[in-house]
Amino acid sequence: MNKIRRIDRYINTLNKEKRPLEHGIKAYSEEHDRLTGVVRRVKALGEIKYPNEDFEKRLIKAVTAEIPSGNEATDGGRIATGTKRSNGMRLIKSAVAITAAAFVAAFIMLSVADQCSPKESSSFVYAMEKAMQAIKAYHGIIEYSEINGLGETVLQSKKEVWADSKGNYYVKELEGVSKGCITVNNGQMKWQIRQQEQVAYIFQSFPDPYRFSFELGRELEDVRRALTIKEVGEDSISGRETLILEITPDAGLPYRLWIDKESKLPLQRESAMQNALMYKMSYSFIEFADAIPDELLSYELPAGFAEINNSQQQLVAGIEEARKITGIQILLPDKIPDGYFLDKIAVVKSEPSIQLYYNKKESIAMTDSVQGGFQKTNPLVVIKGSPAGEFKPEPGSLLGQIGGSRAEIIDDGLIVSVRWQQEDMEYTVLGNDSMEVIKAFIRGMTDGELLIRENNRQSAEEPQIKVEVDFEAEENQQKNVDAGHSPWLLDPVYVSQVFASLLLSPEGITGDYPVPYEAIELVENDGVSARAVIHDDKSVARVVYLKRLVRQDDTGIWTVIGYDTDNIK
Amino acid sequence: MCGFKKRKEFIEELCTDTWMELYRYIYYKVQNREEAQDITQESYVKAITYLMNNDLTVHRIDSYLKCIALNIIRDRWRKKKKNGFSVNIDEANEELLATEDFTDYLAEQDEVEKALEVLTKDQQMVIRLRIIKGFSVEETARLMNKKKGTVRVLQFRALKQLEKLLARGD
Numbered sequence: 001m002n003k004i005r006r007i008d009r010y011i012n013t014l015n016k017e018k019r020p021l022e023h024g025i026k027a028y029s030e031e032h033d034r035l036t037g038v039v040r041r042v043k044a045l046g047e048i049k050y051p052n053e054d055f056e057k058r059l060i061k062a063v064t065a066e067i068p069s070g071n072e073a074t075d076g077g078r079i080a081t082g083t084k085r086s087n088g089m090r091l092i093k094s095a096v097a098i099t100a101a102a103f104v105a106a107f108i109m110l111s112v113a114d115q116c117s118p119k120e121s122s123s124f125v126y127a128m129e130k131a132m133q134a135i136k137a138y139h140g141i142i143e144y145s146e147i148n149g150l151g152e153t154v155l156q157s158k159k160e161v162w163a164d165s166k167g168n169y170y171v172k173e174l175e176g177v178s179k180g181c182i183t184v185n186n187g188q189m190k191w192q193i194r195q196q197e198q199v200a201y202i203f204q205s206f207p208d209p210y211r212f213s214f215e216l217g218r219e220l221e222d223v224r225r226a227l228t229i230k231e232v233g234e235d236s237i238s239g240r241e242t243l244i245l246e247i248t249p250d251a252g253l254p255y256r257l258w259i260d261k262e263s264k265l266p267l268q269r270e271s272a273m274q275n276a277l278m279y280k281m282s283y284s285f286i287e288f289a290d291a292i293p294d295e296l297l298s299y300e301l302p303a304g305f306a307e308i309n310n311s312q313q314q315l316v317a318g319i320e321e322a323r324k325i326t327g328i329q330i331l332l333p334d335k336i337p338d339g340y341f342l343d344k345i346a347v348v349k350s351e352p353s354i355q356l357y358y359n360k361k362e363s364i365a366m367t368d369s370v371q372g373g374f375q376k377t378n379p380l381v382v383i384k385g386s387p388a389g390e391f392k393p394e395p396g397s398l399l400g401q402i403g404g405s406r407a408e409i410i411d412d413g414l415i416v417s418v419r420w421q422q423e424d425m426e427y428t429v430l431g432n433d434s435m436e437v438i439k440a441f442i443r444g445m446t447d448g449e450l451l452i453r454e455n456n457r458q459s460a461e462e463p464q465i466k467v468e469v470d471f472e473a474e475e476n477q478q479k480n481v482d483a484g485h486s487p488w489l490l491d492p493v494y495v496s497q498v499f500a501s502l503l504l505s506p507e508g509i510t511g512d513y514p515v516p517y518e519a520i521e522l523v524e525n526d527g528v529s530a531r532a533v534i535h536d537d538k539s540v541a542r543v544v545y546l547k548r549l550v551r552q553d554d555t556g557i558w559t560v561i562g563y564d565t566d567n568i569k
Numbered sequence: 570m571c572g573f574k575k576r577k578e579f580i581e582e583l584c585t586d587t588w589m590e591l592y593r594y595i596y597y598k599v600q601n602r603e604e605a606q607d608i609t610q611e612s613y614v615k616a617i618t619y620l621m622n623n624d625l626t627v628h629r630i631d632s633y634l635k636c637i638a639l640n641i642i643r644d645r646w647r648k649k650k651k652n653g654f655s656v657n658i659d660e661a662n663e664e665l666l667a668t669e670d671f672t673d674y675l676a677e678q679d680e681v682e683k684a685l686e687v688l689t690k691d692q693q694m695v696i697r698l699r700i701i702k703g704f705s706v707e708e709t710a711r712l713m714n715k716k717k718g719t720v721r722v723l724q725f726r727a728l729k730q731l732e733k734l735l736a737r738g739d
Binding site: 008011012013015016019020024034035038039040043046048050063064066067126466468549561 | 576588601602605606607617645714724735
């Protein structure tokens with residue numbers, strides 16, 4: 001193998017996140033060693049690839065197992081009695097405490113740096129995570145304001161909020177168009193009491209697309225995903241000393257976050273100025289508590305109010321009752337992941353469907369909370385219903401396979417949902433948990449394994465005709481989309497439609513697109529590469545190949561990289 | 570039993586509090602997940618075993634773990650040359666190791682970025698697509714409208730050029 005191919009293979013191995021042979025197994029030339037060093041230095045400009053979520057657990061288990069077994073009973077005893085040998089262990093343990101504080105201190109130390117690297121950004125995140133771990137619930141007043149180009153501030157709304165680590169919340173509108181409106185989710189049900197209409201609306205507790213803006217858990221998630229974090233100054237908010245951070249999100253324009261120096265939590269957020277307007281969200285008051293007061297999480301219809309139940313679900317006593325009401329003959333899953341239990345069963349007669357709500361045992365919920373989330377403890381829901389027509393995945397969803405059937409996978413950053421049809425039934429498993437947990441529930445439901453094509457894998461199919469791509473033009477398109485323009489570029493079906501239509505009308509399109517949107521079927525989508533089949537005889541392109549070239553996540557635009565003129569291969 | 574439980578709790582606490590920072594440090598050195606996970610685990614085993622068998626004062630556990638990790642990386646990578654060496658754990662400059670990644674990293678990033686800017690447009694593109702973005706040779710060739718062989722040669726020359734530029738900066 002020549003030196004050019006050898007360095008190429010080294011890059012490929014690192015790109016696959018695997019250990020190259022050069023790292024301790026095989027030696028080549030000194031020149032090769034120097035070049036691999038350059039490769040690593042360049043690659044360090046990219047993102048750190050973290051292990052799977054269960055790494056910490058596996059690590060603890062493996063380290064505990066690997067420490068020489070002869071020490072298990074004896075050394076442990078020495079620690080307790082304080083003999084010389086245990087000295088080191090004691091010192092290191094106290095050092096852990098120092099180190100934990102040092103990590104938080106690093107947060108302050110980093111603030112003197114001008115521009116933070118991804119690694120240093122992680123320390124900001126770590127400091128915020130640590131701070132969140134200590135909180136069981138919080139109560140605050142948030143003001144939402146608009147600032148125009150002249151610097152004039154107009155208060156849009158003001159809310160009193162309560163939120164806890166179980167995902168429950170209470171929001172009361174104090175100022176603004178919805179003044180008096182109260183929205184509550186107590187994990188069992190969600191309701192909204194609208195004073196002006198004298199109506200109480202009831203909704204399903206989960207999934208819950210609405211929470212409230214500037215929720216601390218959500219801010220932490222945003223900071224976690226940020227591309228860069230830059231410290232730009234200091235300020236005082238409601239008498240509290242804060243650091244001002246400029247955050248470049250993974251999508252969109254940079255925004256500023258004011259972090260309380262003492263609690264390490266965000267107190268204010270300001271968007272970038274766009275079209276001579278910017279938006280500010282600020283906690284004018286915040287306190288921490290053990291729990292949200294019970295009376296705020298208890299539903300009671302106010303006197304004289306009408307009740308509108310938007311939740312068509314009906315709780316039932318057991319699976320037998322659910323079967324009788326819906327006519328769906330299902331069995332409860334044989335196996336569910338450790339740490340979960342069946343919390344409740346509900347039915348929706350009109351669909352009909354059966355909904356199995358699972359919840360986490362306390363121990364697991366605590367672990368989630370430690371991982372820094374105020375949103376990660378929601379129950380996971382499994383819905384099982386009869387199919388409504390032909391299975392059509394949502395445009396833009398990832399595609400996988402379960403037991404030979406196509407599966408639609410949607411991950412909006414908060415909730416993961418997997419839907420598929422099998423044996424005259426339609427299944428949906430959704431939850432705000434890891435994909436591993438979702439997969440484990442799928443196995444329990446059907447004995448089938450969810451197969452997802454590896455991201456960015458080279459498609460087995462090559463287009464007959466390749467389309468030349470101008471990468472710089474694509475980067476500019478991505479910037480436009482980030483600024484809120486041309487959102488259709490995020491939809492691979494729409495991009496295929498425009499491409500196929502322009503092949504028919506290269507001079508431009510007036511009126512309807514000659515190739516209808518409905519004629520396009522996405523047959524492959526792993527989030528980075530996609531393939532769409534066009535079921536329209538007049539279309540020149542029969543199969544369109546797409547790729548997310550600039551950014552490989554939900555915010556990345558799709559680009560056509562080739563097409564076939566023959567029918568599906 | 571009580572002692573074992575304490576030891577287990579200690580390992581749990583140590584790993585939980587420190588693994589992420591240690592992993593980041595190792596990943597930065599090795600640039601792949603498989604090896605970073607492996608060395609993270611080995612670092613804890615070595616660190617704890619060493620502490621059990623030596624009367625040692627550790628002021629900064631994060632630096633101590635990084636020092637062990639660095640030794641493991643050096644030992645592994647130099648085995649092939651039968652020329653293993655190690656940092657003396659007892660004498661390692663913990664303060665230096667603790668601040669290394671925060672202070673040097675910025676300068677390092679800046680240096681590499683500046684070196685990249687000196688390359689030709691095609692060389693920059695191939696390095697960004699292949700190494701930073703992680704595209705395959707086939708995809709890079711398609712994006713740059715070049716043959717796969719051309720991409721490999723371009724990539725090699727770009728790395729050689731970068732090596733010279735970075736050596737000059739050292």
